[in-house]
Amino acid sequence: MVNDNAQATRTPLIAGNWKMNLDHLQAIAFVQKLSWSLGDAKHDFSQVEVSVFPPFTDLRSVQTLISADKLELGFGSQDISEHDSGAYTGEVSGAFLSRLDVQYAIVGHSERRQLHGETDAIVGAKSAAAVRHGIVPVICVGETAEDLEEHGPSAVPVAQLREILSHLKASDEIVVAYEPVWAIGSGQAATAEQAEQVAAALRAVIAEVLGDDRAAATRILYGGSVKSDNIARFMREPNVDGALVGGASLAIDEFSRIVQFKKHVGV
Numbered sequence: 001m002v003n004d005n006a007q008a009t010r011t012p013l014i015a016g017n018w019k020m021n022l023d024h025l026q027a028i029a030f031v032q033k034l035s036w037s038l039g040d041a042k043h044d045f046s047q048v049e050v051s052v053f054p055p056f057t058d059l060r061s062v063q064t065l066i067s068a069d070k071l072e073l074g075f076g077s078q079d080i081s082e083h084d085s086g087a088y089t090g091e092v093s094g095a096f097l098s099r100l101d102v103q104y105a106i107v108g109h110s111e112r113r114q115l116h117g118e119t120d121a122i123v124g125a126k127s128a129a130a131v132r133h134g135i136v137p138v139i140c141v142g143e144t145a146e147d148l149e150e151h152g153p154s155a156v157p158v159a160q161l162r163e164i165l166s167h168l169k170a171s172d173e174i175v176v177a178y179e180p181v182w183a184i185g186s187g188q189a190a191t192a193e194q195a196e197q198v199a200a201a202l203r204a205v206i207a208e209v210l211g212d213d214r215a216a217a218t219r220i221l222y223g224g225s226v227k228s229d230n231i232a233r234f235m236r237e238p239n240v241d242g243a244l245v246g247g248a249s250l251a252i253d254e255f256s257r258i259v260q261f262k263k264h265v266g267v
C-alpha cells in the first residue's frame with residue numbers, strides 16, 4: 001500500500017518543455033529574465049522546484065549561465081540516446097549530457113513517439129541510459145483521443161509505464177509525466193479528476209513494479225494545456241506533484257505565474 005502521507009515529502013516540480021523553440025542566445029536572455037521574475041516574486045525554490053528543458057544546442061549556454069549566476073533553476077534535455085557512444089549519427093549520449101550537469105531528460109514524449117516511432121521498449125532503454133549517467137528520466141505516458149474512447153483514461157498510460165519500468169530498478173530515481181495526447185497544445189486540458197485518476201493508477205503501477213518506496217517518492221506530473229488559470233486545480237490533487245508545461249513555458253510572465261501557483265491562485 002502506498003503511503004498516503006507521502007505527498008508532503010515530494011517537492012512539486014514545474015517543468016518547462018520548450019520543444020523546438022529558442023536558440024542559444026534567446027535561451028540566455030529567457031533564463032535570465034525568468035530568474036529575475038521569480039526573484040522579484042521571492043519564489044521559494046525549496047517549496048516548488050523549477051526546471052527548463054531547452055533544445056540540445058542551448059544546454060551549454062544554459063548550464064554556463066545557471067552556474068555562473070548561481071541560479072536555482074534546474075535544467076534537462078528533451079531526449080537522450082539509449083546508447084552510450086558509437087555509430088549512432090544524430091544521437092546524444094547521456095555521458096555528454098551529464099558532463100553538462102543535465103539533471104533530467106524527457107523520454108517518450110508523445111511527439112517523439114508519433115514522429116519518430118519511439119516504442120515503450122525504446123523509452124525504457126532511454127530511461128535506463130539516463131539513470132546510468134546520473135540523470136533522472138522524466139518518463140512521458142499518455143493516451144490518444146481514440147485510446148480514451150476505446151479503453152478509458154488509464155489503460156494505455158498504465159500499460160506504457162509498466163513496460164518502461166521493466167527496464168529500471170527500485171533504486172532508480174524517476175519522474176513520470178502523464179500527458180494525454182489530446183490535451184497537448186489543444187487548449188483542452190484534462191480535468192483535475194481525470195489527471196488524479198490516472199496519476200493514482202500510475203503510482204499503483206510503480207508500486208507493483210518497483211515497490212512502495214519508489215512509488216511514494218516518485219513525482220507524477222500532469223501535462224497538456226497547463227496554464228496559470230488551471231494549474232491550481234491540478235496541484236490540489238493528492239497524486240499530482242507538478243506539471244510539464246509546453247506552450248505556456250515560453251512566456252515568462254505566464255510561466256512565472258504557473259510556478260507561483262500557491263501565491264496567485266490560493267492553493
Ligand SMILES: O=C(CO)COP(=O)(O)O
Pocket residue numbers: 017109179183184185186187223224225226244245246247248
Ligand atoms: O507537451 C507538453 C509538454 O511536454 C504540453 O504542451 P502544452 O502545454 O503546449 O499543451
